[in-house]
Amino acid sequence: GVLVRGLDRTSLDSLEQLLLESDFGVGPTLRIIDTLTAEGKKGNLHGEDDLRELFRRELRKVFEPAAGKTGLSLAASGPTVILMVGVNGVGKTTTIAKLARYFQSRGKRVLLAAGDTFRAGAIEQLERWAERLGCELIKQQPGSDPAAVAYDAVSAALSRKADILILDTAGRLHTQGGLMEELVKMKRVIGKRMDGAPHEVLLVLDSTLGQNSASQARVFHEKLGVTGLVLAKLDGTSKAGCAVAITEQLGLPIKFAGVGETLEDLEEFDLERYVDKILS
Amino acid sequence: ELSEKLESVIKRISGRVVLNEQTVAESLREIRRVLLEADVNYGLVQDFLKAVEEKATGREVIKSVSPGQMMVKIVYDELTGMLGGSSRPLIYAAGQLSVFMLCGLQGSGKTTTAGKLARRLKAEGRKPMLVAADIYRPAAIEQLATLGAQLEVPTFVPRDTGRPVTGITADALMEAASQGLDTVLIDTAGRLQIDREMMEELVEVKKAVSPQEVLLVVDGMTGQEAVSIAEAFHRELELTGLVLTKLDGDARGGAALSIFGVTGVPIKLIGVGEGLDALETFHPDRMVSRLLQ
Ligand SMILES: Nc1nc2c(ncn2[C@@H]2O[C@H](COP(=O)(O)OP(=O)(O)OP(=O)(O)O)[C@@H](O)[C@H]2O)c(=O)[nH]1
Numbered sequence: 001g002v003l004v005r006g007l008d009r010t011s012l013d014s015l016e017q018l019l020l021e022s023d024f025g026v027g028p029t030l031r032i033i034d035t036l037t038a039e040g041k042k043g044n045l046h047g048e049d050d051l052r053e054l055f056r057r058e059l060r061k062v063f064e065p066a067a068g069k070t071g072l073s074l075a076a077s078g079p080t081v082i083l084m085v086g087v088n089g090v091g092k093t094t095t096i097a098k099l100a101r102y103f104q105s106r107g108k109r110v111l112l113a114a115g116d117t118f119r120a121g122a123i124e125q126l127e128r129w130a131e132r133l134g135c136e137l138i139k140q141q142p143g144s145d146p147a148a149v150a151y152d153a154v155s156a157a158l159s160r161k162a163d164i165l166i167l168d169t170a171g172r173l174h175t176q177g178g179l180m181e182e183l184v185k186m187k188r189v190i191g192k193r194m195d196g197a198p199h200e201v202l203l204v205l206d207s208t209l210g211q212n213s214a215s216q217a218r219v220f221h222e223k224l225g226v227t228g229l230v231l232a233k234l235d236g237t238s239k240a241g242c243a244v245a246i247t248e249q250l251g252l253p254i255k256f257a258g259v260g261e262t263l264e265d266l267e268e269f270d271l272e273r274y275v276d277k278i279l280s
Numbered sequence: 281e282l283s284e285k286l287e288s289v290i291k292r293i294s295g296r297v298v299l300n301e302q303t304v305a306e307s308l309r310e311i312r313r314v315l316l317e318a319d320v321n322y323g324l325v326q327d328f329l330k331a332v333e334e335k336a337t338g339r340e341v342i343k344s345v346s347p348g349q350m351m352v353k354i355v356y357d358e359l360t361g362m363l364g365g366s367s368r369p370l371i372y373a374a375g376q377l378s379v380f381m382l383c384g385l386q387g388s389g390k391t392t393t394a395g396k397l398a399r400r401l402k403a404e405g406r407k408p409m410l411v412a413a414d415i416y417r418p419a420a421i422e423q424l425a426t427l428g429a430q431l432e433v434p435t436f437v438p439r440d441t442g443r444p445v446t447g448i449t450a451d452a453l454m455e456a457a458s459q460g461l462d463t464v465l466i467d468t469a470g471r472l473q474i475d476r477e478m479m480e481e482l483v484e485v486k487k488a489v490s491p492q493e494v495l496l497v498v499d500g501m502t503g504q505e506a507v508s509i510a511e512a513f514h515r516e517l518e519l520t521g522l523v524l525t526k527l528d529g530d531a532r533g534g535a536a537l538s539i540f541g542v543t544g545v546p547i548k549l550i551g552v553g554e555g556l557d558a559l560e561t562f563h564p565d566r567m568v569s570r571l572l573q
């Protein structure tokens with residue numbers, strides 16, 4: 001390969017391929033490679049390790065603005081209300097169970113709400129988790145209005161003095177206008193019942209998905225004001241590279257990573273581990 | 281309905297008589313971007329661009345067509361060629377029980393697809409049975425049983441979820457035979473292709489039931505790992521077909537081209553909604569338009 005002042009063109013090409021194969025997307029990949037090539041021309045790169053270190057620094061820059069917001073916003077008083085949203089099958093319901101365990105292990109009293117009143121077995125699925133957690137669950141009949149469940153749940157959280165309320169919602173594609181409006185209504189009803197609620201709107205993204213995750217994030221954020229992301233299924237071989245474009249474009253903080261199917265498989269998002277995975 | 285990028289390819293190289301190397305190279309860069317943004321496998325895109333370059337360089341442009349339009353036509357034709365023959369019908373056993381096995385990653389749409397298949401088979405005059413072989417996910421059995429009840433299709437439910445899945449599926453086949461049914465649809469648990477034990481479970485199930493179809497259910501929005509995932513399942517199970525789900529959204533569906541292009545596993549069906557009627561045959565020409573939009 002042609003030497004760019006101590007750095008092999010082949011190394012840059014390999015890194016470009018690695019990023020594209022990690023679902024980074026063409027735009028972010030080209031920008032990063034251009035930046036690294038410019039550094040190489042200035043003589044700031046003397047081999048593979050320098051390249052990796054500089055890449056890491058570039059990613060840190062991308063994630064810097066959102067870094068301060070990765071904690072969960074707790075309510076000043078009363079229950080903290082968390083709304084879990086995302087497209088079909090990404091891991092919302094399982095993430096809710098893991099998050100409930102996360103809070104319980106910190107001494108918080110958690111209430112769950114079965115806001116997916118549509119899908120077969122959805123309420124049963126959350127019921128099973130609630131039993132395992134020893135957690136109370138607010139639910140209604142299948143087919144009932146999710147906003148009604150949400151209203152009930154917030155009332156219950158207030159009267160029972162729960163510390164945390166987590167609401168499940170049905171999966172929906174961001175292209176389904178009517179279903180997105182259903183979520184907007186659910187959020188509005190929650191806010192009517194309790195000022196300032198929901199305190200968190202968490203969008204769950206499936207790490208296995210490609211460029212569509214960026215569209216999902218954009219639309220869910222436009223409609224609802226997403227406060228944080230969960231990267232689920234990060235224990236798979238996919239590297240969730242689209243999280244970089246989402247962070248660049250929307251500045252949404254990644255709050256958690258889902259790394260398996262059990263209650264213990266939730267981690268606070270760690271940027272260095274994320275970069276390690278990309279470079280592995 | 282072509283992407284802005286391809287339109288700009290057409291504009292930029294208009295007014296030239298022959299597709300020379302520079303013209304082709306510029307266009308290839310844009311086409312590469314379009315395909316990568318459509319989640320088409322990186323390696324496959326490289327091979328594809330080489331094939332297009334060979335077809336394009338030095339060709340004389342037809343009088344009535346602009347060089348840009350010709351370039352895009354070459355891309356269209358190449359993609360159509362690659363996806364040609366990718367759609368295949370389901371395989372049934374003649375004169376005995378047909379068994380279809382559904383497998384794939386977590387959340388890809390297996391259980392819903394099992395329901396959709398049951399509905400389709402019933403509408404075709406067949407007598408299907410659904411088998412709930414996911415003993416791990418909370419209320420997975422209930423989910424499938426609910427779909428079976430909605431469709432009035434018998435659902436085999438494990439009496440004891442402590443037993444291995446192979447025993448459950450073997451029992452299900454006997455039950456289907458005794459009820460005079462003709463098609464068994466086995467819904468399995470989602471799993472990672474790198475989970476040795478869980479992949480081994482699928483191999484054992486296949487041995488136990490000798491299926492006519494081993495269908496990999498893949499989320500239509502899957503990114504660059506699509507080929508690696510499919511190859512692992514194919515290596516262990518010898519897949520007979522693919523089902524791509526959630527294509528009712530705006531995902532470009534590059535996983536379809538990637539998996540078929542690299543493994544040759546045919547695409548049997550696509551999922552286009554959550555309803556049990558939302559199952560369609562795969563149309564390669566529609567996929568090509570979708571990829572290039
Ligand atoms: N390996 C792995 N699997 C996960 C993870 N999170 C969820 N899953 C699995 O993904 C599948 C779907 O999870 P759900 O929680 O039902 O997803 P959902 O978003 O609620 O799905 P819908 O409500 O149908 O839209 C299940 O099999 C989960 O066990 C994760 O972090 N890692």
Ligand SMILES: Nc1nc2c(ncn2[C@@H]2O[C@H](COP(=O)(O)OP(=O)(O)OP(=O)(O)O)[C@@H](O)[C@H]2O)c(=O)[nH]1
Pocket residue numbers: 088089119171173384385386387388389390391392393414417420468469470471525526527528550551552553554558
């Ligand atoms: N929009 C849309 N949603 C779909 C389609 N197929 C399945 N779904 C939805 O995707 C989600 C996951 O579907 P499941 O059938 O539970 O997926 P699964 O593969 O069985 O999940 P696991 O058993 O946990 O691995 C559900 O919300 C389904 O309704 C489809 O073609 N279009």
Ligand SMILES: [Mg+2]
Pocket residue numbers: 092093094116122168169170171
């Ligand atoms: Mg759910």
Ligand SMILES: [Mg+2]
Pocket residue numbers: 390391392414420467468469470
């Ligand atoms: Mg399932």
